[in-house]
Amino acid sequence: MGIELDAIYWDNVYLDDILLQIRKIKKYFPIKRGILKKTVGWIKAVDGVDLDIAKGKTLGLVGESGCGKSTLARLILRLTDIDEGKLIFEGREIQSLSDKEFKPIRKKIQIVFQDPFGSLNPKMTIGETIEEGLRVLELHAEKRKKRVKELLEMVGIPASGMDMYPHEFSGGQRQRIGIARALSVNPLLIVCDEPVSALDVSIQAQIINLLKDLQEAFGIAYLFISHDINLVGYMSDMIAIMYLGQIVELADSEELFRNPKHPYTNLLLSAVPEPDPKKKIFFKLKRQTDTIEWVEHGCKFWKRCPYASSECKETEIPLKKISSAHWVKCIR
Amino acid sequence: MELLSVRDLNVGFFIEEKFALAVRDVSFSVKKGETLCIVGESGCGKTVTSLSILRLIPPNGRIVKGNIHFKEKDLTRLSEEQMRDIRGKEISMIFQEPLTSLNPVFTIKDQIAEAIIVHENVLKQEITDRCITLLKEVGIPEPEKRLYDYPHQLSGGQRQRVMIAIALACNPSLIIADEPTTALDVTVQAQILNLFKELQERYKISLLYITHDLSVVAQIADKVCVMYSGIIVEEGSVENIFYRPAHPYTRGLLDSLPKRAHKKQKLKSIPGVVPDLLSRPKGCPFYPRCSLTKQVCIEKIPNFKELEDGHRVRCHILG
The missing domain is CATH 3.40.50.300 (P-loop containing nucleotide triphosphate hydrolases)
Structure with a gap:
């Protein structure tokens, strides 16, 4: 199978503008039981995902x-091996490159983690942390220092802070340092995995503004992962809704909120509380279940879906295009 | 008042x-x-x-x-x-982390019953009945079976429901x-x-x-x-x-x-x-x-x- 060259969405975007194409990628984790650790089943963490990320745009997940x-994020960064499928970065397949071959590409794809406390090495000064990435670029020591100062100022940390340790900074500042580290190697894509969910409300807005400013200044693409659909709506150009390892709906961000199609998207939207006492949440599930139940065949959502028919239980439904920037995985 | x-x-x-x-x-x-x-x-x-x-x-x-x-x-x-x-x-209290606020080595029933036994004199059979009623109250399906589950067998939402059941135990x-x-x-x-x-x-x-x-x-x-x-x-x-x-x-x-x-x-x-x-x-x-x-x-x-x-x-x- 050759590279499928058609961009699956963004009719108005030229193929040149697609940075990363994700094609049918899968990652299954074995479930092992007993003394012999026999594999008794598979957890389909990522089960055939197709997505495109455009240059300088934000895809919300x-x-x-x-x-x-998060598994999807790890697969894109090649922190976990892909079982099946293709990752095409700037027109080149990267899923089967060796570590050595992948090294020059890794600096183009960076990540900002959720936990600003666990993601910085407590034994290194923040200057050293940021400099580490620059060593890969093989910059001269003096140039590295200069660049670290620049980076810190870019994210709003005084350059005098470079000799301080992570514990001397607040959560918001640490997240800024994490962003500076990601920026240090001039990436084209930054995966932001819940970048603000560990932060206080008044600090969240600061970090979101910073991410938006940096995108404008450097044309970085973001894969913005969050459980907060309002925040994703604010950040993203396109939004993908994921359920049990599959993308169930994908649409332009305004379109998704105006015209949500998949019952799961509707469920999510109706469950999100609004900061307005007049708008109370009201929704009923078909069955009273908290848990996301695993479904082997057919639509993954049918057990919780109020519209499920017998057809849903059996047929595998592909992600179908319903308008110029809207895809849905649903039979209706 | x-x-x-x-x-x-x-x-x-x-x-x-x-x-x-x-x-x-x-x-x-x-x-x-x-x-x-x-x-x-x-x-x-x-x-x-x-x-x-x-x-x-x-x-x-x-x-x-x-x-x-x-x-x-x-x-x-x-x-x-x-x-x-x-x-x-x-006054009862419900905490943020339902996994750490439940004791992993006791069943759900033990933990709901504890709140009742500490504060009231009740018969053994009555305790089981009350535990079942409480679990029904907080919307846990099949409470008769769930009663003997350990916290790790429940999802996060169900654990929080159990916490609420414990909080409700003594009205x-x-x-x-x-x-x-x-x-x-x-x-x-x-x-x-x-x-x-x-x-x-x-x-x-x-x-x-x-x-x-x-x-x-x-x-x-x-x-x-x-x-x-x-x-x-x-x-x-x-x-x-x-x-x-x-x-x-x-x-x-x-x-x-x-x-x-x-x-x-x-x-x-x-x-x-x-x-x-x-x-x-x-x-x-x-x-x-x-x-x-x-x-x-x-x-x-x-x-x-x-x-x-x-x-x-x-x-x-x-x-």
Whole structure:
């Protein structure tokens, strides 16, 4: 199978503008039981995902815990090996490159983690942390220092802070340092995995503004992962809704909120509380279940779906295009 | 008639050989069947406030001043033994992390039964029946089977439901819930919030709900206290807080929420950071981050101004 060259969405975007194409990628984790650790089943964490990320744009990825969104992020960064499928970065297949071959590409794809406390090495000064990435670029020591100062100022940390340790900074500042580290190697794509969910409300807005400013200044693309659909709506150009390892709906961000099609998207939207006492949440599930139940065949959502028919239980439904910037994986 | 009334509560901690007040002059009251939300960011003193009501603050903390009146008793003056009769019976507590607040080596039944056995004399069979009724009450499917499950066999939402069942076990008149939905997914959060409302309507329980999430506050609160750096900066009905916010901090919080409709605009963020417990400013705690700061703000903490019935704000400039 050759590279499928058609951009699956963005009719108005030329193929040149697509930075990363994700094609049918899968990652299954074995479930092992007993003394012999026999594999008794598979957890399909990422089960055939197709997505495109355009240069300088933001793709939002929304889903509940356990839906596979962080696994997807790890696959894109090649922190976890892909079982099946293709990753095409700037027109080149990268899923089967060796570590050595992948090294020059890794600096173009960076990540900002959720936990600003666990993601910085407590034994390194923040200057050293940021400099580490620059060593890969093989910059001269003096140039590295200069660049670290620049980076810190870019993210709003005084350059005098470079000799301080992570514990001397607040959560918001640490997240800024994490962003500076990601920026240090001039990436084209930054995967932001819940970048503000560990932060206080008044600090969240600061970090979101910073991410938007940096995108404008350097044309970086973001894969913005979050469970907060309002925040994703604010940040993203396109939004993908993920459920049990699959993308169930993908649409232009305004279109998604105006015209949500998939019952799961509707469920998510109706469950999000609004900061307005007049708008109360009201929704009923078909069955009273908290848990996302695993479904082997057919539509993954049918057990919780109020519109499920017998057809839904059996047929595998592809992601279908319903308008110029809207795809849905639903039979209706 | 107020069920719980907290007056001038001051709670401090010994940290690094210094004594610092984490909660300063906090007063509020909760009526029967009412929901009061305390909203604020990390370190604002909302959890310390809730723990002091049950006298559960860590050993390095002290209630320095103030009264906590609950049903004509002053909780600050009760003996440890008398407190034990109140905890879990009259006032129960639900914590944020349902996995760590349940004991992993006991079954669900053991843990619900414990609350009942401690406070009441009941027969063995009766306990099982009551556990089943409670689990039904909080919407756990097949309670007869689930009774003998261990916490790790339940999902996060179900664990939180079990926590609520334990809290309900002795028909309390007040439940203190400290960020009970923060660790949960939105669809589960919506169900738990609905459950709280249902239970409250049925049993007229008062709820003291602690959260940092303004959207949740809008869903569940009757009254709201906004806390910042250990003091209540604004207090009022949920409508007052959301439609007529007066304090610059409340306004800042509401403005900093992302709105899809204003995508092109930048978010209005509150500059600066929450001050550390040991380095709080002398005057209004919010002045270093406030755009309206005048000399008087730097010098002293403002007193409450009454704007309209029950809507009070602590600000020198506004209000």
